[in-house]
Amino acid sequence: MERRSIGSGPLRVGAIGLGCMPMSWAYAPSHRRGEESMRTLHTALDLGANLLDTADVYGPFTNELVLGRVLRERRSEAFVSAKVGLRAGEQHVVADGRPGYVRRACDASLRRLRTDVIDLYQLHRVDPDVPVEETWGAMAELVAAGKVRALGFCALGAGAGPGAGRRGDRAYRSTVGLLERAQQVFPVSAVQAELSVWSPEAAWQLLPWCAARGVGVLAAMPLGSGFLTGTLRPGAGFESADVRARHPRFTAEAMASNQVLVAGLRLVARRHGPEVTPAQVALAWVLAQGPHVVPVPGADRAHWAAENARAAEVRLTAGDLAEMAELPAAVGAWD
Numbered sequence: 001m002e003r004r005s006i007g008s009g010p011l012r013v014g015a016i017g018l019g020c021m022p023m024s025w026a027y028a029p030s031h032r033r034g035e036e037s038m039r040t041l042h043t044a045l046d047l048g049a050n051l052l053d054t055a056d057v058y059g060p061f062t063n064e065l066v067l068g069r070v071l072r073e074r075r076s077e078a079f080v081s082a083k084v085g086l087r088a089g090e091q092h093v094v095a096d097g098r099p100g101y102v103r104r105a106c107d108a109s110l111r112r113l114r115t116d117v118i119d120l121y122q123l124h125r126v127d128p129d130v131p132v133e134e135t136w137g138a139m140a141e142l143v144a145a146g147k148v149r150a151l152g153f154c155a156l157g158a159g160a161g162p163g164a165g166r167r168g169d170r171a172y173r174s175t176v177g178l179l180e181r182a183q184q185v186f187p188v189s190a191v192q193a194e195l196s197v198w199s200p201e202a203a204w205q206l207l208p209w210c211a212a213r214g215v216g217v218l219a220a221m222p223l224g225s226g227f228l229t230g231t232l233r234p235g236a237g238f239e240s241a242d243v244r245a246r247h248p249r250f251t252a253e254a255m256a257s258n259q260v261l262v263a264g265l266r267l268v269a270r271r272h273g274p275e276v277t278p279a280q281v282a283l284a285w286v287l288a289q290g291p292h293v294v295p296v297p298g299a300d301r302a303h304w305a306a307e308n309a310r311a312a313e314v315r316l317t318a319g320d321l322a323e324m325a326e327l328p329a330a331v332g333a334w335d
Contacts, residue, residue: 001048001312004294006079006120007189008214011150013079015287015312017051017218018044018305019298020067025058026243027225031300034066041070043302045077047309053192053218053296055083055124056109057093064112072114081190081218081296082109083124083154085135097127099138106142120190122152123182132178133185140186150189153179155206156220172206179209188215192296195219195289197228197282198249198261198330203289211292222286222295223308224330227255229279230262249332257331264327268320276314283311285324 002015022028023037041052054063064082071078084105086093110116121139126132142148155175172193182188191210193202199221210217223229225244234255238245248254265278272281279297286295299305316324 001309004216004291006051006152006216006294007150007187009150009189011079011119011189011216013051013294014048014309015294016049016283016309017053017081017294017296018049018308019220019296020052020054020063021058022298022300023058023066024063027298027300028239029241030239033300036301037066038070039302040299040305041067042074044299044305044309045070045074047306048312049305049309050077051079051081051218051294051296053081054113055086055122056105056112057083057086057088057124060088061112064109068112068114075115079119080113080115081120081122081152082113082118083122084109084139085124085127085154093125095125095127095129097123097125097130097132097135099134099141102135102138103142106147110147117147117149119149120152121148121150122154122190122192124154126178132181136182136185143186151182151186152190152192152216152218153182153188155191155193155202172202172204172209175206176209183213188213190216190218192218192220194221195286195293195295196222196224197265197285197324197327198224198258207289207293211290215292217290217293219286219289219293219295221298223279223282223297225250227258228262228265228282229277230266234259247332249330251332254330254332261327261330264324268316268323271320272314277307279307280311280314281316281320281324283308284314284316285321287312288316288321 003012087096195202235252244250265281269276269281283295297308
């Protein structure tokens with residue numbers, strides 16, 4: 001598999017990553033199976049999708065524990081991306097960027113992950129009560145202590161999201177401002193942000209900022225939380241604990257309207273061969289956004305991880321990309 005850099009340093013990962021969140025957080029609780037999660041992780045590593053993205057809040061904690069069982073056997077093959085800055089309460093999550101908490105959370109994640117170093121440690125959410133310089137400085141101390149190799153910034157919780165994205169060039173202005181402040185303390189190696197065919201806003205301002213500074217981009221939700229796979233049926237509904245049950249893009253009406261996006265992906269897929277899927281075309285589109293971009297699709301089944309990893313073999317033409325650029329904007333927005 002093609003290799004890509006995270007930041008301007010020597011950190012190298014496969015062209016496709018694996019988002020571990022669906023294995024224990026946010027999506028379809030009835031689908032969560034520990035042994036299947038293990039198979040999914042092993043399949044991703046077997047196929048070169050070695051960037052494994054997790055967070056302590058997923059579960060909470062159970063996601064890291066599952067990943068730790070695999071890392072115990074295959075740590076040298078994996079690039080571990082973990083996060084800090086969110087704590088799970090009984091009904092919600094809260095931001096916590098206090099330096100003392102950051103240090104304790106890192107030590108706890110290392111224990112659960114069964115490793116002595118985290119390759120990329122990301123700030124999951126900026127704490128509005130703690131200057132970002134203080135939080136980032138505590139994270140930088142972890143690098144100096146040898147517990148972390150590089151630092152990343154999760155833009156999903158930094159003031160830019162699906163609703164903000166439709167404001168064009170203003171979409172990630174607050175994010176870029178925070179990144180500039182963090183850069184003054186310690187280098188930012190990667191930024192994670194939502195990026196997909198139906199949520200392309202990060203490509204307008206955030207990706208150029210990262211490219212100009214040698215900062216890698218982890219493209220979160222590159223399959224539109226599963227919609228761009230073409231496997232979700234309008235009106236089928238979601239479990240009450242599934243975040244999509246409350247997302248405006250996943251109402252029956254919005255899903256029906258957005259089928260035109262999936263149809264467009266299918267047209268492109270057919271030109272690339274009978275085995276190519278809409279999901280692989282959607283991931284290939286993300287890869288085409290730049291050599292510093294690594295899509296991190298979530299998966300909780302081994303066959304999905306295998307399909308996603310093989311998307312690195314799909315090479316979209318200029319005509320494909322022009323055709324996809326003409327697809328209509330997605331219906332349904334948080335705002």
